[in-house]
Amino acid sequence: MIPKISKETTLLDKTEELSGEKIFSCHKCGKCSAGCPVGTLMDVRPHQVIELVQANDWSVLESRTIWLCASCFQCATRCPKDVDLTRVMEALRLLVLRENFDHIRISEISKEELRELPPVALVSNFRKCTG
Amino acid sequence: MTEDIKTRMIKVYIMGREYEVPEGLTIMKAMEYAGYRFIRGAGCRAGFCGACGTIFRKKDEYKFRTALACQTPAEDGMYLTELPFVPANKAEYELEELTSEPSIIVSLYPEIARCVSCNTCTKACPQDLQVMDYIQASLRGDINQAAELSFDCLQCGLCAARCPADIVHYHVGQLARRVYGKYVLPRSQHLKERNDEIKAGAFDQEMEKLTAMGLEQLKKLYTERDIEK
Amino acid sequence: MKIPYYPGCTLKTTAKPFEDTTKAVSEVLGIELLEMPRWNCCGTVYSLASDDLMHQLAPIRNLIRVQDMGYDRVTTLCSMCYNTLEQANQLVKGDPEKLEKMNSFMDQEKDYTGGVTVVHYLTLLKEMGFDSLPVKNPLKGLTVVPYYGCLLLRPEEISIDNPERPTIMAELLAALGATVVDHPYKLECCGSYHTVDYKEVVCEKTYHILSSARKRGAEAVVLSCPLCEFNLDFRQKDLEQELAPMPILYFSQLLAVSLGLFDALGFDQHYVDPEPLLKEKGLLR
CATH class of the missing domain: 1.10.1060.10 (Alpha-helical ferredoxin)
Incomplete structure (x- = not known):
């Protein structure tokens, strides 16, 4: 989904504002993608996310990638240019969630699963995936 | 009505509209004084039933306040309304x-x-x-x-x-x-024991005696009963 | 040593053995854990958006409660709680304007002054010296791998050790007499909260982490995070690939075993029961 805010600002500006990161500092070494524990499962690889934001391409918000990132901070720790991609991913998720959009439907999680899952899983998931 | 007992009037704003109401009324009574009639959002009028949730702001204060309309005095300059109901889904369970x-x-x-x-x-x-x-x-x-x-x-x-x-x-x-x-909560052991006694008929005789008594006799028995200190 | 203890929600539910064994161990070590009388969930994941203060209220409110207890340190066991509390702490310590805004919003609490430090329990143990642990029942013959996961070590500012080459848990386990082997996935994310929405991702991570540990000769995996524990332990039942059951243990459980404290191990709350392995090694009584 492309948020309403796209009419008022560019993806690059809004992402930099929310994340506090300088997106053009990236020099595309690819370390983020190489180290990402879920990188191989992503439709857009982490370094490509940066490229799409640089190009103001809102379609990045429709990727599976921004939801698959679980904020493990591996990319942030290894980036030679100090671009915290973890924060960039969070900013992109929030652009969607702040439209009052939930990425997951809480009501669709079965009672059996809810009884088994630890509170820490539910709290973290709902914080990252519901608006 | 003489001058000295004349009630002071205050201004309140109910759903944005200004009304003059006597000082000292609750929010609920103030709204009724102003002409509103509650079909929903009023119940026991004594602070127990929770039907009259209300939202308001006081004069010169930024805070958004909440209270029970039947328990809260209306104040001069208040902006107020009542909430007839708060939608809330209830989980289904046995x-x-x-x-x-x-x-x-x-x-x-x-x-x-x-x-x-x-x-x-x-x-x-x-x-x-x-x-x-x-x-x-x-x-x-x-x-x-x-x-x-x-x-x-x-x-x-x-x-x-x-x-x-x-x-x-x-x-x-x-x-x-x-x-x-x-x-x-632990089950009460005494209750269980007493229930068992009743079921076993331990009080049957006494009950029969009581049911056979006349009203006056019962009254006398009641007033003369031992009261545990 | 007296120190306030922040439990966290999961330590009271699925990770109860983590708390119980730590309490038993602390008693022996002379660490008086003062469980916070009032606390709330820390939020579990630190909010990363520059304009989001609402999600920082939960961790900071807990730090206010520590302050109310009259202490300047608080310890916690869960990696996620540690991470969230300390990241939020560092945020407000470095940004007085944000702290002021949050203090004024939390108008029913005393102001937070930024004077509290969050210390992970492993750090407390390290401060005391692993070699000084009164080990009675050394973990001889038990081969383990430490699994750090993400949030004890990253981001770097809150890391309890070298974020790329941590040794803290390996040192502890070696001091307890276990054989410690290294493995390449010790820092790898387990898939975290995707255990709710992308279970298959967590299963894949679990398989890779555990099969790699197995290849290195590990008989058990040792960790400090209740979510990692759930994922690496309970998701073993959802794996599509063949994998011999791998016991997953909290470091505090092995610490308790090595100190001869067998009463509160809580092995019945695991999916893969670690008891047969520890019995086979002659470590349980």
């Missing part, structure tokens, strides 16, 4: 099929995991309950604490109306109290 395991509440109200601990619910509660704390207790499976902290809840729903995480606190508290009552 109490008989539940357990007191720690995940039981979150499995029926998973949205409590969205609590951000802003404490707005606690500030909204007209009963001065620690609402946020009982939601937090529910999340960590502390059913005893959730039940105890929510014990005086009137189900007015003001907490749920104010929550940024869309939690329906008062239903959560009610579930905690039900689970607590059914599965946690």
